Amino acid sequence: xxxxxxxxxxxxxxxxxxxxxxxxxxxxxxxxxxxxxxxxxxxxxxxxxxxxxxxxxxxxxxxxxxxxxxxxxxxxxxxxxxxxxxxxxxxxxxxxxxxxxxxxxxxxxxxxxxxxxxxxxxxxxxxxxxxxxxxxxxxxxxxxxxxxxxxxxxxxxxxxxxxxxxxxxxxxxxxxxxxxxxxxxxxxxxxxxxxxxxxxxxxxxxxxxxxxxxxxxxxxxxxxxxxxxxxxxxxxxxxxxxxxxxxxxxxxxxxxxxxxxxxxxxxxxxxxxxxxxxxxxxxxxxxxxxxxxxxxxxxxxxxxxxxxxxxxxxxx
Numbered sequence: 536x537x538x539x540x541x542x543x544x545x546x547x548x549x550x551x552x553x554x555x556x557x558x559x560x561x562x563x564x565x566x567x568x569x570x571x572x573x574x575x576x577x578x579x580x581x582x583x584x585x586x587x588x589x590x591x592x593x594x595x596x597x598x599x600x601x602x603x604x605x606x607x608x609x610x611x612x613x614x615x616x617x618x619x620x621x622x623x624x625x626x627x628x629x630x631x632x633x634x635x636x637x638x639x640x641x642x643x644x645x646x647x648x649x650x651x652x653x654x655x656x657x658x659x660x661x662x663x664x665x666x667x668x669x670x671x672x673x674x675x676x677x678x679x680x681x682x683x684x685x686x687x688x689x690x691x692x693x694x695x696x697x698x699x700x701x702x703x704x705x706x707x708x709x710x711x712x713x714x715x716x717x718x719x720x721x722x723x724x725x726x727x728x729x730x731x732x733x734x735x736x737x738x739x740x741x742x743x744x745x746x747x748x749x750x751x752x753x754x755x756x757x758x759x760x761x762x763x764x765x766x767x768x769x770x771x772x773x774x775x776x777x778x779x780x781x782x783x784x785x786x787x788x789x790x791x792x793x794x795x796x797x798x799x800x801x802x803x804x805x806x807x808x809x810x811x812x813x814x815x816x817x818x819x820x821x822x823x824x825x826x827x828x829x830x831x832x833x834x835x836x837x838x839x840x841x842x843x844x845x846x847x848x849x850x851x
Contacts, residue, residue, distance in 0.1 A: 541567070541572075543560075543563075544560060544563045544564045544567050545564075546564070579608050584600060584608070587600055587608065588600060596608075615710075615712035615713075618696065618697070618698050618710060618712060618713065619712070619713065619716065621698065622635055622638055622698055622713070625638075625685075626669060626674070628670070628673065628674045628675050629674075629675045631677060631681075631682060631685050631686075632666060632669065632670075632674035632675070632676045632677075633662070633666060633674075633676035633677050633678070633679060633681075633682035634677070634681075634682035634683070634685045634686045634698075635665075635669075636662040636663070636665035636666040636669065636676075636682075637658055637659075637662035637665075637679075637682055637683065637686060637699070637707075638686050638698045638699055638709065638713070639662070639665045640653075640658055640661040640662040640664075640665055640726065641653060641658060641699050641707055641708065641709035642709040642713045642714060642719075643719075643722045643723070643726045644661075644709070644726055644729075644730050645708070645709050645714045646714055646719065646722055647722050647726060647727055647730050647742055647745055647746070648730070648734075648738070648741050648742040648745045649730035649733065649734055649738070649742060650708075651706070651708070651733070651734070651738075652700075652701045652705050652706025652707055652708045653706050653707050653708070653733075654706050654733075655683075655703050655706065655707065657729055657733065658706075658707050659679055660725075660729075661725060661726055661729060664723055664725060665723075683699070683707075686698045686699040687699055687700070687701075696710055696712075697710065698710055698713070721749065722749065722751075724751065724754055727742070727746045727749075727751050727754045727755075728754055730742055731743060731746070731754070731755070731757065731758040732758075734758075736761050736762050736764075736765040736767055737762070737765070737767050739758040739761055739762060740758065740759065740761075740762035740767045740770050742755075742758060743755035743756075743758035743759045743762065743770070744773075746758075747773070752777060756774070756777075756779060759773055759774055760774065760781050763781055764781075766790070766794050769811060769814065769815055769818070771787055771790075771791070771815065771819075772814075772815050772818040772819070775787070775818065775819075775822055780822075784819055784822040784823045784824075785823055787819045787822070788816065788819035788820060788822075788823055791812065791815040791816045791818075791819045792816055794812045794815065795809070795812035795813055795815070795816050797812075798811075798812045799812075810836070813832070813836055814836060814838065816832065817829050817832035817833050817836065820832060
């Protein structure tokens with residue numbers, strides 16, 4: 536039971552009710568006086584979360600535990616489904632269709648891999664496409680400010696959650712529970728482009744990989760090039776494999792070799808970043824046509840060459 540609901544049946548609240556409402560209040564108070572009250576903190580302890588993770592058979596609990604650091608498990612379990620229902624009904628013409636559209640844009644930004652607040656002007660720009668696809672003016676949408684206020688309204692006065700969180704200064708972020716909902720549509724191209732441009736290079740690389748997996752490789756190329764220039768992950772190797780290299784193979788190999796040496800010095804030989812750099816050296820050795828040497832490097836790494844390399848290996 537939510538704390539503010541429990542407070543409605545305290546003795547001091549009796550004067551706030553009259554007539555039939557006062558009789559209902561007295562019956563509620565009588566019930567609660569017989570109850571053993573257990574106070575549950577809004578945020579669970581590490582031990583409590585670990586015990587819950589040991590019995591993760593319920594997908595609702597999985598989602599709640601994923602976001603409990605900020606909101607609390609109980610709050611997510613109670614508010615999440617209610618917020619989803621509110622979002623679904625907001626699309627009805629004349630209700631809050633513009634708010635539903637901006638929530639959809641904020642959710643898709645996080646589904647793409649951008650987990651920072653979206654600037655208000657970007658959210659305003661992106662949501663229009665969602666509104667148009669659902670019917671545009673036929674939905675009789677409210678103003679943007681009205682839509683934003685509604686999306687920011689908590690489920691209950693004492694709640695900390697709403698469909699969208701944030702403010703105009705810091706930006707706006709979709710509520711955690713909404714991100715992993717099933718049966719969501721494909722992320723529109725403008726969202727991929729916007730979040731890859733907003734994200735720092737290392738995050739843009741992750742988003743670009745997500746875009747490529749989603750079949751939007753062409754949109755991912757600028758972010759992959761930016762990541763490759765920053766020496767992040769295997770961005771340059773991905774560009775080569777897709778036949779859109781950003782520089783000659785020999786130059787790429789020299790850069791990869793330097794990166795590998797830096798990683799070995801900074802992180803050691805067993806670090807994940809060092810392994811990625813060594814794989815990139817093997818990849819560029821292959822692109823330089825030094826197949827026997829590349830095969831040896833792959834074998835030393837214990838990962839085997841790419842699958843499409845089978846015909847080349849057969850000739851060695």
